[in-house]
Amino acid sequence: MADLTLTNSDLDAISPRLVLDKGKRPTGYKEVTEDVISIIEVKTPKAWWLAFSISFLVMCMLFSMLAYQVMTGVGVWGNNSPVGWAWDITNFVFWIGIGHAGTLISAILFLFRQKWRTSINRAAEAMTLFAVACAGIYPVFHVGRVWRAYWLFPIPNTDLNMWQNFRSPLLWDVFAISTYGTVSALFWYVGLIPDLATVRDRATGLRAKIYGFLCLGWRGSAVHWNNYEMAYLLLAGLSTPLVLSVHTIVSFDFAVSVLPGWHTTIFPPYFVAGAVFSGFAMVMTLLVIFRKWFQLEHLVTIKHLENMNKIMLVTGTVVGYAYGTEFFIAWYSGNPYELFAFKNRAFGPYWWAYWSMISCNVISPQFFWSKKLRTNIPFMFVISIFINIGMWFERFVIIVTSLHRDFLPSSWGYFRPTYVDILTFVGTFGLFMTLFLLFVRFVPIIAISEIKGVIAGDKHRNLPEHVEAQMAAKRDEIMKVRV
């Protein structure tokens, strides 16, 4: 037989299935349905109950902290003059940023025809929704009187008799975040409809009725697929500028102000790159665990993880470049306030936060230049956690160090979080994990219909077994898989 010579870049193009299956488990249509749906059909595993109870307790802590805050006042947080924005906005930007990977994977990679996205888009989109839910808590509760939070929206009312100030970036943010949350939810649900129908068709009784209701009676009709694919394409086209706009508008909260350290034009692209960076790190953290737990290594392969690591390397380097540019402009602009703000950032009282950020965000992704390291699963897991920590510090550094020493030295201060700040933040992880665990229990965590579309696109699907084994061996050799 002919000797097959494959390069790494050939793998996606020639045979999507080789990217999927590692040559170890069959990936026919039936097997994919079975592997993904059986996860939510088996009896609930003990490990799930354990993880769920812990997350649920942590989530209860979040709600009790919020209740305490509502009953007592925003003063239970450490925010005070001069640091009026602290952990609340830090955590808000942190969670919103994490959401970005989901939309990037589902929309931008879809438009670029990156077929590998089909294995990870469902989980990443779910993560987006839950992250936006966590993020939304902070600005809503920071307004103090939560029951008046509807004043943020232009709803005619008689108790206020005023209209919103559309000149304020904070109001742009309200629109950006609510649009983003809504559109992500729609996109996720549309993607789910065919898979919910698959669950319905394998179930009986009440379960079949519930899933049948949720999938709106989807049958997979060609007429329906025709409109469905158009809807999916259009949603991807709409979400692509949307995801770029969301963190741009979040960065306007800072960039449109006149505070040294915030008032810079580099913020929009820098925030978007950082958001994608942190989002991919979070997807990585979750997928490394869940692919192992549910034995989906043949669908979410080392190749997927490697691709994600490459994206983290790119965005991490962009973020590092932005840190450098900020310092250069602070010096080059000749503005003494700007220069002070940046010197204070790196060598002032918050030096520890700044250097944690640099080591986690700039240094740690650089290891992914090495193929050995970016295909090493324990290593990438650790790095993804570092990146999550680093990106939290980035937002903390931007927000707190710019505020704590303002123009009047007599009003300088030092921000310390209270226990309410800390427990509220820990609590949002409980909310996030609770929602994510419910997701893996009740919803197919991999987009089955999309994976089947990729398998169908595989021209070499019906190769003789020995040729396929040879291709898989070549692939493993090229990938130098280290699992």
Place this chain on the structure above:
Amino acid sequence: MALVDVKSLRQIFDPNTPKELWGVVAEFENEHALLKAGEAIHHQHGYTKLDALTPFPVHGIEAAIGIPRSILGYIVICIGLAGTMSAILLQWWTGEIGYPLVIAGKPLFAFEFAMPIIFELTVLFAAFACVFGMFALNGLPMFYHPTSNFSRVARATDDGFLLVVEKSDPKFSAVETRQLLMSLGATSAEVVED
């Protein structure tokens, strides 16, 4: 179509509904066989009332069985532009008329500061149009359809590829259509009642 489809409601809840012939459903081995058969039955044999049930969008099936391109894009752009207009009107009216208040010497309305919300509302309206327009064009939610009487219909969301011919097709004949589908490579073909 009536607002409430009494007949299909009855089909769901009343097991004794009188049945009548609705069409033929044939099953194929894989998407290639389905495409080939669809192509032949539509272009060579002139059937028009065709549909296919597949677990994923089989590309080329629209052309093979004569499904026109989706008109969803036109709906989306109209509603998206309605979103643009509402955002402009909302910001202009509240700023200039509803509550004119000079803040930091800024104009009461200007396109520069209105741009982010104009963009967001355009996307929001368009996304709603996209999803609910798709539901409307597809007639979803649709909790009953005659094809669900086919014995192996559940395979259409797993690994089955079904071709549907409706009785309303002028060339339809319960016996001949079934035979034709079998001769085009179907693994099985059944008459379906409604």
